[in-house]
Amino acid sequence: MVLSKQKITILIVGVAIVVVAIVRLILSPSAGSIDAVAARTQGPAQARVNIVEFLDFECPACAKGAMEIKEYLTKHPGDIHLQIKYFPLMNMHRHALQVASYAECVSRQGKFWPFFDTLMPLQSQWSPLFSAEAIFDQIAGQAGVDMAKLRACVSSEDVPTTIMNEKSLGISLGVKSTPTYFINNKMVVGYKSLVEELNKYFPQDK
């Protein structure tokens, strides 16, 4: 039996669609639950809008997104529950892992939010630096952490493990870039999509 060119084309397109569908099925995000780390959550747990954010503290769109969410949190404090997860992009950002380590260590002292709220607006200042440790120390100090404990924590081995475990969780959910948000379990990537999605819940803010 000799197949015509048209039939071979249909066969190839069909096989391509089936292969992509199978691979997507195999790699489809696991429906595992995302545990909330109390120190990195904000807003009531029963809020109608639940946001889980995977971020890299050094990514510019993450800083922009952080300001946007802060505005929504200020306007609708009872309606949003936000939790932050680490997703450092070490191959793109030189401080990614270090700043995540600082964030994890200030979290352990219950000071994540004051640290985060100062860190993100200053991102354009510390990101281009060769070494930003002094700035991270300063911001952590302003947040009121115990500096001796912070230094011990930042150099401990379990901190990168915690961070990379969260990144692995993100990868298993299909996260590839930052910022990636799960808004009421719907995956939303980037600042523009974040605003579009939040506008659906808060149309009066458009």
Place this chain on the structure above:
Amino acid sequence: MAVFLRIFIGLVFLISGFEKLISPYQNFLYVIQAYEIFPSGMEKAVAFIVPWIELLTGLFLILGLWLGWSLKGALVLFSCFIVIVGQALIRSLPLEACGCFGEWIHILPKNIIVFDSVMLLGTFWLLRHPAQVKRFSLDQSLKA
């Protein structure tokens, strides 16, 4: 030479399209949004359609099926990529990577524009040498 180049260009499209198709489409939508060139509604359509066009163009180039059309398709795709990345560079948009191969390979926009330009010239060259391109192709086998 022509066959190797044809297969190489095909692999570039195949890998690029496949990576985007097996990932949640929101990731490629984010890449498109970063170029700030399409209206919102069109961004979503582009994020859905382009990976399939890349994958099929790549497959057809590798297998040597509908070569004339596949090469013309590759030419259009490379030209579009050059325009899209070029306008982003001219406007100094804050792109950290081109996003062309998803998260598998990170290439700076200024580097990918050189790569795409070389590929565009290569595709032109292939279009001008149809007899060489058709060696080891389905087009040739099916004609025989």
